Amino acid sequence: MTIGEKIKMQRKSLGLTQTELGAKLGVQKNAVSKWECGRVDDIPSSKIKVMAQLFGVQPSYLIDDEITNLPSPAITEDTITFPIVTSVAAHYDSVSTDESATGEKIEVPRAYLKGRKAEEFCAMRVRGDSMYPDFRNGDIVLVLKQSTMNHSGEIGVISYGDDEMTIKRINYVDGEDWLELVPLNNLYPPKRIEGVDLESCHVIGIPRVLIREF
Template identity: 35%
Template sequence: MSIGDRIRKQRLKKDLSQEDLAKMIGTTRQNIYKYETGIVSNIPSDKIEAIARSLQVSPAYLMGWQESDNIVSEDIDLSLYDNILPIKTKKIPLLGEIACGVPIYADEDRECYVEVGTDIRADFALKAKGDSMIGAYIRDGDIVFIRKQPTVEEGEIAAVIIDDEATLKRVYFHKEIGAVELRADNIAYKSLIYSGPELEQLHILGKAIAFQSDVK
C-alpha cells in the first residue's frame, strides 16, 4: 500500500472529503488528489505531519514504516483510567474577516474550521490577540468559542465588534449614563466607554463559553 493509498484509506475512514482534508492542513483539494493518486509522491515532511495529525495516525504509518493505523497502543485498555475520557468532535467555523461591522464566518471556500468537543455548544470561534484577557487565562493565540447572542449578562466575556475589529472584553452596562463599558482582564489596559452615537460602532456577537489553549 502506497502513502497515497494510506492517506485515502484514513480520510475515508474519517468520512472526510479531499476538500475537508485540504482545509485542515492548509492546502488545496488538487494537492490532496495528487498525493492520493501518486502524481506527487515526494510529499513535504511538514504536510505528512499535518495530514497525520488531521487523520489521527502517526507519520510512520503513512510512510509505511508502521503497520497499525492506531497511534495508541492496542495493548492499553483506556477504559481502566477514570480520568481518560473519549472525545467526540465537531467542526466550528473560525471567525474570518470583519467587513463594515459584519462578521464573515468560515465557509467551504475558507480554511478556517476548528475541531471541538461536541459538549461545547458554540456557534463560532475567535482567535485571541494580545494579552488583554490574561486575567481570565485567555492568552494570545488561544481559540475562544462563542455562542451567538445579541447581549450578555453584566461582567460576562463577549466577542464584540468595534470599528470592524472583533475583540474579547468583559461587558458592563451603565444605564444611569446610557453607556457600555468594555473592560479588559489586564490592569495594564484602560476600559473603553461607549455612549450616545458611539454605541453604533459596537456590536455584541455573543458570549464566550470556553477556550482552547496549546500545552506549553
C-alpha cells in the same frame, strides 16, 4: 511544579521572607503564604507580572506548568468540527481579520455545546494580551452567537467603531447610555463608549469554550 512551589523557590533564591516579598508586591504576608500553599485563584495578573519581573522570569514560567495538574480530558469520537473564521482582538482599535483562508479547524466534543446546535457557535482566534491570563494571544474561543449580554460584568465579544472587534468584560447599567469595555490585564485601561458612539456597538456573542495549545 505548581505556581505556589515556583513562588516559594524563587523567593528563597532571592533570600526574601514572605513578609519582604509581600512588601515588594504591596500585599500582606498572609497573601504570599496562601499563594505558596497553593491557593492561587485570586492572584491578580498584575502581581504575577511584578513577581515575574522580580524573579527575572517570564509570566508564563509561573503559570504555564499548572496544566500538569489538570485531569486528562475524556476521549470521545462524538465531536464537531468548526473552521476558525476570524480573529478577535484582546486589545483596542484592531480590525478583525479573516482567518478562514488558512483552512484551520478545531474539533470540539459535542457535549461541550450543552445541547445547542453547532450553527449557534463560531470559532475565533484571540489576538493580543489585554485579557491575559484568562485569554492569551493565539487562543481559540468558541463563541455562542447572541446579540445581547446576559448581564453586566460578563465577558463578551463586541464590535464597535469602524469594524473593530474585541473580547472584553462588558459593564453597563440598564437604561443608561454607556457601556465600558474592561480588560482583565491591569496594564490596559478600560474603554468607555457612550452617546452616539453606542450606535456602532453590536454584541457578537459570549465565549463558551476555550481551546489552547501547549
